[in-house]
Amino acid sequence: MTDDPRGSVLATRLRALPWAMTELVRFVTARLTGAPPVQEGALAWAREHARPGDPATVLAALDRFAAERRFLMNVGEKAPLLEDVVRGFGPSARIVELGSFVGYSAIAMARHLGPGGRLVSIDVSPTASRVSRQMAELAGVGERTEFLCGKSGDVLATLREPFDVVFLDHWKGLYLDDARLILERGLARDGVVFIADNVGPLFGDNPYVPWMRARDDFDSTYVRGHVEYRPEIEDGVLVSRRRPRGAATEHAGAREPGA
Numbered sequence: 001m002t003d004d005p006r007g008s009v010l011a012t013r014l015r016a017l018p019w020a021m022t023e024l025v026r027f028v029t030a031r032l033t034g035a036p037p038v039q040e041g042a043l044a045w046a047r048e049h050a051r052p053g054d055p056a057t058v059l060a061a062l063d064r065f066a067a068e069r070r071f072l073m074n075v076g077e078k079a080p081l082l083e084d085v086v087r088g089f090g091p092s093a094r095i096v097e098l099g100s101f102v103g104y105s106a107i108a109m110a111r112h113l114g115p116g117g118r119l120v121s122i123d124v125s126p127t128a129s130r131v132s133r134q135m136a137e138l139a140g141v142g143e144r145t146e147f148l149c150g151k152s153g154d155v156l157a158t159l160r161e162p163f164d165v166v167f168l169d170h171w172k173g174l175y176l177d178d179a180r181l182i183l184e185r186g187l188a189r190d191g192v193v194f195i196a197d198n199v200g201p202l203f204g205d206n207p208y209v210p211w212m213r214a215r216d217d218f219d220s221t222y223v224r225g226h227v228e229y230r231p232e233i234e235d236g237v238l239v240s241r242r243r244p245r246g247a248a249t250e251h252a253g254a255r256e257p258g259a
């Protein structure tokens, strides 16, 4: 008997094997043929296939690039969940994202922001930060977005203003440290929602999950989805909403099963 809401780690990994092999071959072929970094290829494709200023067409172009050309490790079909959370805060929402890659999730969220809203996205890769910025400009959300380059912890340490939404989608082993840092530095507003991608069985156990689920000041739910563009492989996100102040003490001592 287990309280883990996810499917089996072993079965999921076995199911993912053919896909992983195909992607490995595509990756090696791209390296051997001197293809540009995948981010550059995605940007060139989006410029060719999307309508400037129209975020939906940029996202659709990226989806098609990932299906027909090269794998993109973006949030893919889980994007609507992020968008629902952002819409819940309204157009002035403030969002911080760890992991920009090509700007897919950033564009999906930023398209719901108005002039008072802001999305800050952090990536350690200069190529990822530059391409994401250019992709956001292509989508027409450049004014509401900022792409900062550096290690997540280093950049977070320079931020001052608190956020409504925190999207963790970078190095999986850093989720816990960076979430702690965000809370310790007061970068999370009351009612903040943390969304952690890739906590499904394919990725094994992430210490962030039991840590967050055990907190008395957050309510956490595992939302089952799939690895981007692979409907046969389970992945999931952990959505954790901070309770209004005062409610935490009412729940003190309460623990998620298995936490």
Ligand SMILES: C[S@@+](CC[C@H](N)C(=O)[O-])C[C@H]1O[C@@H](n2cnc3c(N)ncnc32)[C@H](O)[C@@H]1O
Residues within 6 Å of the ligand: 073, 074, 075, 076, 097, 098, 099, 100, 101, 102, 103, 104, 105, 106, 122, 123, 124, 125, 128, 150, 151, 152, 153, 169, 170, 171, 174
């Ligand atoms: C899964 S991709 C992000 C996908 C993006 N959020 C989306 O859904 O469109 C992960 C990104 O995290 C970045 N990354 C890895 N380790 C990092 C770190 N320590 N700090 C900041 N970014 C990091 C990688 O360079 C990569 O671009």
